[in-house]
């Protein structure tokens with residue numbers, strides 16, 4: 039089994055709604071701190087953020103439910119009033135009593151203002167002006183069913199306004215760990231969430247509703263995380279540093295492996311060049327490109343460090359430590375043959391990308407030939423061609439976890455927060471930026487991960503480190519480029535600084 043276990047990254051676990059609740063309770067019991075004081079700490083973190091923004095004394099309209107998310111909203115409203123802001127509070131009324139901490143905060147707020155309104159039906163909705171700042175504290179991690187009736191109408195009312203919206207913990211109506219597609223969900227400009235990433239913030243389908251995500255530290259005790267099992271984690275600098283193996287002074291090119299990149303075809307030779315360039319820059323001892331002979335001169339003039347195998351002469355895996363196959367290969371019969379031969383003859387893990395994945399999608403029998411430990415690097419469209427259409431991002435992620443276990447492979451599902459799935463568990467990468475949304479980015483990722491495999495990183499480590507470095511290099515490229523102007527070669531040229539960044543943490 040190619041499962042690789044990392045357990046030194048406790049604080050990056052992604053929790054379910056129930057576990058989040060458990061973490062609050064653990065902190066309350068063990069710090070110890072009262073529940074209402076923990077709420078005060080969460081509210082203070084929100085108020086501090088809000089008051090540091092340039093809202094130029096605009097009026098605040100704070101919308102609260104009657105759970106603890108609403109309690110946060112009431113505490114924020116009080117703290118803003120204490121700082122002399124103009125604050126009105128609106129509480130959605132379902133007839134039931136609020137939670138204890140909600141009631142305590144309501145009492146505290148009553149001592150400061152009478153500007154508190156209960157919304158019993160749509161007639162009570164206030165006019166929301168363009169100039170208002172809306173604080174959305176209707177529902178948080180306790181949401182247990184889609185919003186409907188009055189609460190859905192209120193969310194729609196907020197969304198129809200042109201006001202700037204700040205959601206506390208989560209945009210109201212959004213589920214923490216499952217899809218909220220087609221539900222009524224607040225469309226926030228900023229979401230102030232507590233302590234950790236939540237799964238809902240890592241998927242593209244929620245991006246428009248989340249707006250800018252700010253993670254506020256509210257001092258939940260890290261000890262809780264030691265003993266809990268999660269399906270997902272994020273990869274942080276500390277975990278990546280553990281993976282990274284610095285080069286040894288008494289080493290030679292043979293110490294770092296020989297990578298073979300099988301890529302490129304007429305009209306798409308750039309993909310092969312970019313993958314090989316990235317492979318060289320990511321540290322492979324030797325890099326060989328398998329290409330049609332017509333492009334030999336192009337490779338020698340652009341990448342003199344790379345060696346070439348001529349495709350017409352067949353494939354050779356002699357002394358090859360890692361294969362990367364697919365970028366710019368095309369989907370013709372010649373490529374099908376190349377892939378079939380690679381899957382049949384090469385018995386170490388490979389990186390399988392782009393057209394190689396597309397060919398496997400149309401010749402499903404090939405998936406049975408994939409060597410255990412191989413790394414598949416689909417973007418969402420390639421993923422769907424391989425494994426079927428998903429109803430939403432959460433379903434796609436779930437399929438990636440299942441397929442990684444079934445095929446005994448690592449699956450890199452590319453996206454803003456790329457998922458690295460292995461044996462039913464998932465890691466999300468947090469480096470990178472929208473400058474990577476461009477042709478060539480995938481080709482260089484294949485080159486980087488192939489180079490790391492050649493250097494004898496475990497496939498899961500190669501995937502995690504490769505994706506992290508790829509994103510970090512893109513972040514560093516922003517020092518000289520914009521997200522618009524950045525091209526894949528800029529990212530490759532920043533790999534040196536990215537490796538350097540690993541050492542600094």
Ligand SMILES: NC(=O)C1=CN([C@@H]2O[C@H](COP(=O)(O)OP(=O)(O)OC[C@H]3O[C@@H](n4cnc5c(N)ncnc54)[C@H](O)[C@@H]3O)[C@@H](O)[C@H]2O)[C@@H](O)CC1
Pocket residue numbers: 059062063073074076077078080081103104105106107108110137176177178179180181182183184185186189206207208232
């Ligand atoms: N001490 C704590 O437990 C802390 C909790 N915090 C806040 O507490 C929130 C979680 O609070 P709660 O667990 O009380 O939950 P919420 O405040 O998210 O709301 C849950 C309430 O709404 C009801 N509800 C759920 N779905 C509904 C729907 N679709 N329509 C109508 N009503 C619905 C539930 O039955 C429950 O009464 C977090 O998001 C966070 O904002 C923070 O103050 C940090 C500390």
Ligand SMILES: [K+]
Pocket residue numbers: 107174175176177178205206207208209210
């Ligand atoms: K909320």
